[in-house]
Amino acid sequence: AYARVSLSLAGGMPAVWAARLLGARLPAKVSGSDPVLPLMRRAAARSWRVYLLGGAEEVAPKAAEELRRELPGLRLVGAEGPWIDMAEPASGRQDLLARLRQARPDLVLVALGNPKQELWIDEVRDSVRPAVLVAVGAGLDFVAGVVRRAPRWMSAAGLEWLYRLGREPRRLGRRYLLRDPRFLGIVWRMLRNAGQPHRLVRLGAAFRYGADRLTAPFFLRHCDRVGRRARTRGRPVIENLGQIELGEDVLLNSSFAPVRLAAASGAVLQIGRGALVNFGVSLCADERINVGDRVRLGPYVTISDHDEDVADAGGGRDPRPRPVTIGDDVWLAARVRVGKGAVIGARRAGRRRPGPRARASARRRGDDRGIGAGPCAGAAAAADSIACGVPGDARVGLHGPGARRAATA
Secondary structure, three states, X not given: OHHHOOOOOOOOHHHHXXXXXXXXXXXXXXXXXXXXXXXXXXXXXXXXXXXXXXXXXXXXXXXXXXXXXXXXXXXXXXXXXXXXXXXXXXXXXXXXXXXXXXXXXXXXXXXXXXXXXXXXXXXXXXXXXXXXXEEOOOHHHHHHOOOOOOOHHHHHOOOHHHHHHHHOHHHHHHHHHHHOOHHHHHHHHHHHHHOOOOHHHXXXXXXXXXXXXXXXXXXXXXXXXXXXXXXXXXXXEEEEOOEEEEOOOOEEEOOOOOOEEEEOOOXXXXXXXXXXXXXXXXXXXXXXXXXXXXXXXXXXXXXXXXXXXXXXXXXXXXXXXXXXXXXXXXXXXXXXXXXXXXXXXXOOEEEOOOOHHHHHXXXXXXXXXXXXXXXXXXXXXXXXXXXXXXXXXXXXXXXXXXXXXXXXX
C-alpha cells in the first residue's frame, strides 16, 4: 500500500532523522493532519466536492460543522465515521463504497488511523476515481475539537507522540511503546546492509542532532521568532526584554560555557540563517545587533552595541548605544570583541596572528571566508578582508597573493 501511493510524506521527526542518517535529507516533517485546513481552503476556493470519512461516530459530522462555520463556501457532500475492519472480506465494505460513489467527491479525507487508512485507500482507490484520497490521521479530531493538538514546540521537537500518549494512554500505548520502537531496528538493518564504514559515527551524530533539536524549542521559548531546524547544545541564557529573532538552522553551542543573548527593552537582536554561535559568546543589544547569514562566532566572542560600563564611555565619548552590523559569511574567532557602532562587511575575519590550526584551515578551505584567531575590536571593516591587531585594521584582502601570504605567515 505504501509503495503505491502518489505522494508519501514524513509524518514524524524520527523518519526525518533516519533519512538524514541514511543520506537522504528530507526538508521537513509534514504530519497527515497538517494539510487539512489548507486543503479545505483550496477546496472552497475551487468548489471541490469534499467527503469526510473516519474518526469516532460523531467526529466527522462535528468536523463538518466546524468547517462549514469557518469556510461557508465549502461543498461537503458527506461526513461519517464508519467502523471498518480490514481483517474482514472486502465484500463487507461495499455499502460504504456505494455511498462514496453516489456522492461523487473530488476529495476524500480519510481519518482511520495508521495503517488502516492507508490499507483502505489502497483497496478502494481505483473504485472511486477520479476522487483523490488523503490520509489525515487525527486531522478530523483536531478540526472537531475532540482532541487537542500538541503545542507547536513539542511538534517541532518530535515530541508530539509523547503529548498524545499522555492524553490517550490506553488507545496509543501499544502503538507508541511496543510497535514504534521496532523502527530503530529497521534503521539499523538498513545501515548494516548498506555497508557504510562509519555508520556508528553517523548514528551518534544523528542522535546528537536529534537531541539538539529536541531541546531547542524549550530553551529558546523566550525568543520572539525561531526559524526551522534551530538547535541548542547545552542551555543558553536568554534575557529578552525587547525582540530576539533567530533564523533557520542556527546552532547555539553552550557545551562548555553558556551562550548569552540579551535584548534590552525596545532593542532588537537578529541572528541570520545557518549561524554558529559557539560557547561563551555574549551578544548584548541595547538598540540593535544584526548578525548575518552563515556567520561563525568563535568561543567567548563578545558583541555589544553599548559601553559595558560608565568608565568605557569616558574621554568625551558618546555614551549612547549604536547599532552593530555583521555581514554574511563573517568568521570571528576566539575572544574577538566587537564594540558599538561596528559595521563588519561580508566574508571578513578578525585575527591577531593565525595559529597552525587556522593556517591549515585556510589552506584546506580555499574559499573567501578568511581566518581568525585572537582579540579584535573595531568600528568599521570592509568586505573581503582580514583584520589584524587591536583595534582591528584591514591589512590584506581575502583575494590575491596578499591573502595567501597572510594565511601562510
